[in-house]
Amino acid sequence: MTPLIAFSDLVAGYGDTRVLRGIDARLMPGRVLGVLGRNGVGKTTLMRALTGFIPLMQGRVSLDGRDMAKVAPQHRLAAGMAYAPQEDTVFGDLTVNENLRLHLRGRDLGRYAPYFEAFPRLAERANQRAGSLSGGERKLLSFARTLALGAPLSLIDEPTEGVQPESILKMGVLLRRRCEAGGAFVVVEQNLSFLQQIADEVLILDHGESVGAGPISDFSRERLESHLAV
Numbered sequence: 001m002t003p004l005i006a007f008s009d010l011v012a013g014y015g016d017t018r019v020l021r022g023i024d025a026r027l028m029p030g031r032v033l034g035v036l037g038r039n040g041v042g043k044t045t046l047m048r049a050l051t052g053f054i055p056l057m058q059g060r061v062s063l064d065g066r067d068m069a070k071v072a073p074q075h076r077l078a079a080g081m082a083y084a085p086q087e088d089t090v091f092g093d094l095t096v097n098e099n100l101r102l103h104l105r106g107r108d109l110g111r112y113a114p115y116f117e118a119f120p121r122l123a124e125r126a127n128q129r130a131g132s133l134s135g136g137e138r139k140l141l142s143f144a145r146t147l148a149l150g151a152p153l154s155l156i157d158e159p160t161e162g163v164q165p166e167s168i169l170k171m172g173v174l175l176r177r178r179c180e181a182g183g184a185f186v187v188v189e190q191n192l193s194f195l196q197q198i199a200d201e202v203l204i205l206d207h208g209e210s211v212g213a214g215p216i217s218d219f220s221r222e223r224l225e226s227h228l229a230v
């Protein structure tokens with residue numbers, strides 16, 4: 001079976017600086033890969049390399065067997081890859097609803113019903129500027145917008161940063177529901193409980209290198225914890 005996303009020998013960085021040095025992984029549809037590692041190890045750099053926002057110095061990325069090398073970042077959503085970056089996730093001058101409508105052809109917000117139900121704060125603030133939301137609420141908005149796209153693969157960078165615990169649990173439930181419908185995810189995360197709720201597999205980064213990869217059940221809680229920011 002062709003993996004949904006596969007990357008191998010990935011080298012990427014900024015200018016002449018190599019941040020990632022030879023990263024590999026493959027992920028089947030309906031599965032979740034959790035990427036973890038302490039601050040500054042290269043997690044966000046990996047997401048940017050996979051989504052094409054920074055060029056590869058070496059290696060390759062394929063989506064459902066198709067080489068992504070020539071697909072520009074702005075065309076990767078159409079190719080099946082949605083991306084929720086760690087920062088600058090929403091447009092502060094637009095309202096919550098306007099942010100949610102950005103990617104919709106029609107203006108019908110119906111597809112967001114499960115997200116408004118799970119996160120009533122978003123519904124209550126539908127007509128407020130997104131810039132007036134708290135950091136955690138902006139993360140929820142970005143999460144809802146990304147999941148509702150229904151892309152075959154979604155890459156989400158630290159979705160739970162600043163989010164309330166009860167909303168984090170609901171994020172996990174909504175994400176796993178998308179997996180049951182065939183969606184796959186690469187999620188950078190520092191929250192161990194959330195990782196254990198969502199991830200099938202993990203990729204552990206340290207100083208730009210992979211120091212552990214495989215089914216999350218192969219890793220003890222202590223081992224995972226030792227690679228998280230405290």
Ligand SMILES: Nc1ncnc2c1ncn2[C@@H]1O[C@H](COP(=O)(O)OP(=O)(O)OP(=O)(O)O)[C@@H](O)[C@H]1O
Pocket residue numbers: 014019037038039040041042043044045046086
């Ligand atoms: N735009 C950039 N230009 C130059 N160097 C950068 C840039 N962004 C990140 N770096 C450097 O690349 C390295 C990896 O950063 P990255 O943001 O990928 O880490 P991270 O694991 O996502 O960290 P965090 O947990 O804090 O989000 C760091 O040394 C960082 O300083």
Ligand SMILES: [Mg+2]
Pocket residue numbers: 043044045086157
């Ligand atoms: Mg980061």
